[in-house]
Amino acid sequence: xxxxxxxxxxxxxxxxxxxxxxxxxxxxxxxxxxxxxxxxxxxxxxxxxxxxxxxxxxxxxxxxxxxxxxxxxxxxxxxxxxxxxxxxxxxxxxxxxxxxxxxxxxxxxxxxxxxxxxxxxxxxxxxxxxxxxxxxxxxxxxxxxxxxxxxxxxxxxxxxxxxxxxxxxxxxxxxxxxxxxxxxxxxxxxxxxxxxxxxxxxxxxxxxxxxxxxxxxxxxxxxxxxxxxxxxxxxxxxxxxxxxxxxxxxxxxxxxxxxxxxxxxxxxxxxxxxxxxxxxxxxxxxxxxxxxxxxxxxxxxxxxxxxxxxxxxxxxxxxxxxxxxxxxxxxxxxxxxxxxxxxxxxxxxxxxxxxxxxxxxxxxxxxxxxxxxxxxxxxxxxxxxxxxxxxxxxxxxxxxxxxxxxxxxxxxxxxxxxxxxxxxxxxxxxxxxxxxxxxxxxxxxxxxxxxxxxxxxxxxxxxxxxxxxxxxxxxxxxxxxxxxxxxxxxxxxxxxxxxxxxxxxxxxxxxxxxxxxxxxxxxxxxxxxxxxxxxxxxxxxxxxxxxxxxxxxxxxxxxxxxxxxxxxxxxxxxxxxxxxxxxxxxxxxxxxxxxxxxxxxxxxxxxxxxxxxxxxxxxxxxxxxxxxxxxxxxxxxxxxxxxxxxxxxxxxxxxxxxxxxxxxxxxxxxxxxxxxxxxxxx
Ligand code: DMJ
Numbered sequence: 160x161x162x163x164x165x166x167x168x169x170x171x172x173x174x175x176x177x178x179x180x181x182x183x184x185x186x187x188x189x190x191x192x193x194x195x196x197x198x199x200x201x202x203x204x205x206x207x208x209x210x211x212x213x214x215x216x217x218x219x220x221x222x223x224x225x226x227x228x229x230x231x232x233x234x235x236x237x238x239x240x241x242x243x244x245x246x247x248x249x250x251x252x253x254x255x256x257x258x259x260x261x262x263x264x265x266x267x268x269x270x271x272x273x274x275x276x277x278x279x280x281x282x283x284x285x286x287x288x289x290x291x292x293x294x295x296x297x298x299x300x301x302x303x304x305x306x307x308x309x310x311x312x313x314x315x316x317x318x319x320x321x322x323x324x325x326x327x328x329x330x331x332x333x334x335x336x337x338x339x340x341x342x343x344x345x346x347x348x349x350x351x352x353x354x355x356x357x358x359x360x361x362x363x364x365x366x367x368x369x370x371x372x373x374x375x376x377x378x379x380x381x382x383x384x385x386x387x388x389x390x391x392x393x394x395x396x397x398x399x400x401x402x403x404x405x406x407x408x409x410x411x412x413x414x415x416x417x418x419x420x421x422x423x424x425x426x427x428x429x430x431x432x433x434x435x436x437x438x439x440x441x442x443x444x445x446x447x448x449x450x451x452x453x454x455x456x457x458x459x460x461x462x463x464x465x466x467x468x469x470x471x472x473x474x475x476x477x478x479x480x481x482x483x484x485x486x487x488x489x490x491x492x493x494x495x496x497x498x499x500x501x502x503x504x505x506x507x508x509x510x511x512x513x514x515x516x517x518x519x520x521x522x523x524x525x526x527x528x529x530x531x532x533x534x535x536x537x538x539x540x541x542x543x544x545x546x547x548x549x550x551x552x553x554x555x556x557x558x559x560x561x562x563x564x565x566x567x568x569x570x571x572x573x574x575x576x577x578x579x580x581x582x583x584x585x586x587x588x589x590x591x592x593x594x595x596x597x598x599x600x601x602x603x604x605x606x607x608x609x610x611x612x613x614x615x616x617x618x619x620x621x622x623x624x625x626x627x628x629x630x631x632x633x634x635x636x637x638x639x640x641x642x643x644x645x646x647x648x649x650x651x652x653x654x655x656x657x658x659x660x661x662x663x664x665x666x667x668x669x670x671x672x673x674x675x676x677x678x679x680x681x682x683x684x685x686x687x688x689x690x691x692x693x694x695x696x697x698x699x700x701x702x703x704x705x706x707x708x709x710x711x712x713x714x715x716x717x718x719x720x721x722x723x724x725x726x727x728x729x730x731x732x733x734x735x736x737x738x739x740x741x742x743x744x745x746x747x748x749x750x751x752x753x754x755x756x757x758x759x760x761x762x763x764x765x766x767x768x769x770x771x772x773x774x775x776x777x778x779x780x781x782x783x784x785x786x787x788x789x790x791x792x793x794x795x796x797x798x799x800x801x802x803x804x805x806x807x808x809x810x811x812x813x814x815x816x817x818x819x820x821x822x823x824x825x826x827x828x829x830x831x832x833x834x835x836x837x838x839x840x841x
Pocket of ligand 1: 802806831
């Protein structure tokens, strides 16, 4: 009878009250007793039936819970074997210096070269519609026919084959991942005190001045790289655009963060001369010696980090730390590394949070950090897009602290539950957990999380069974099954968002157009063919977001039709019609050209370059626009962001190069702001 007592006691007081009609304490005791009596009076078979019904109810409820609440993927990973992406990787990765795929012009591994080698060419300047059959039969060689079928049927079905793929991978990991995690985390026992020490003495490294420390490791310092400058008309046109931008900045905003080219004034954000630091490597690559030298002098004499002012950890890391490190690696000039190290020390307070997930705002002068004023949360993409730079600082100085703090972030994020590998866009630096019901997106606040999973793996020599690459593969599977859709009539592939983590919204930021390039880069390094197919289709869609506007410039955000009742397959709302001179699509075109050698991508880029020349160029530089939907009313916004100089113009220049390996992607990895950093093979 004790069991039955237990059943009776698990009923809540309210339910008992409602069954017996009682309200008071005594009455409730009485009713509990009478319920127990009634239960005892039931025939045993009836009682068994009730218990079975209750059990069935509980099981059914569990079945309806979302899958990711029931299955802990970490547990699946513990089964040992060989990762199936070895199938492709054996041919491309056995020798990290041997890449058959890039030895022959226009040839990609397997039978899939045609998929990339036939981009939309010049005739596609006209808006092109693509029936689904076209995509499958009309020359786009899908290597995985089943997957292609599934993709073609979307959104009605999801790419099931792909889900199986990732589960196979998770089932087949050679080493227990948890063990790796434990080893690295246990190294962090005295991390906090080392951090505090570095923060206290920003001009020092290992107890001596940064300069003396670097002196002592002289032989390991970077050697200058050589570039020959523009070799054709298109490259020269880009150099001219850069010089025009630089002249305006120099005249009206020198030493300030950005130029306002319409009002011909300066724009201040962090007070770190962003445009100068962001431009250093672009000028070096373009062979602009005079401009590079004047920028170098400014960095040496006028770039100071002691101002009592909050800056954003992510922005300063990708633009300033990344810019300085890249300038150091390309030019071999130690001064840039000295500056980068001092900045690195001053950014470290961000990592003194209880969870190790960095605070978003850091005061470089006071050396303190906190969450943003408007929210307790950091953006997920921001805390996961600092790793390339901090790791490079450690490897360049032989001082591990910078890499260690960002490895902790990697490990914490890796350990968090995700939805099909996808992450919510907010994370709390105090608790180290994602915000419940936050949006999932590959646009703002989510984008470069996915980018840095792949790029960190490349930066560190593409080790097998690395958590980063497993998370990347799982995430791209999540993109394919949860976020990717086709428009109803013209079948354009796009990546939508999940509002509250659940509700699909057919909205894609221009920021997401970095993804085709990243996917292709991953594919060249052994990722599955499904990544290539998505890359190709998404590149076409991104191009359309330019071609469909009368200005031939893409809007900040595009929407996609969910059904054929909507008038257009791709459309832009008035509030989203601005263009900020962003680089993402040009970046993707660059990867497609650099990795395939197919010059049609250059033609696509040239169309867009001309559109910038026509609509964004003003007397003192290039300006962001408020409206790409009307050539007669573009509403100039009066800002030239530093990423125009660091990314958009750099990627244009490299895209138009006669030598697609002007930057060798086996040796360099671009950070999120377009600054190349070296790949470390050990
Ligand atoms: C750049 O600062 C970086 O590319 C960042 O990762 C995203 N936004 C801008 C460019 O659009």
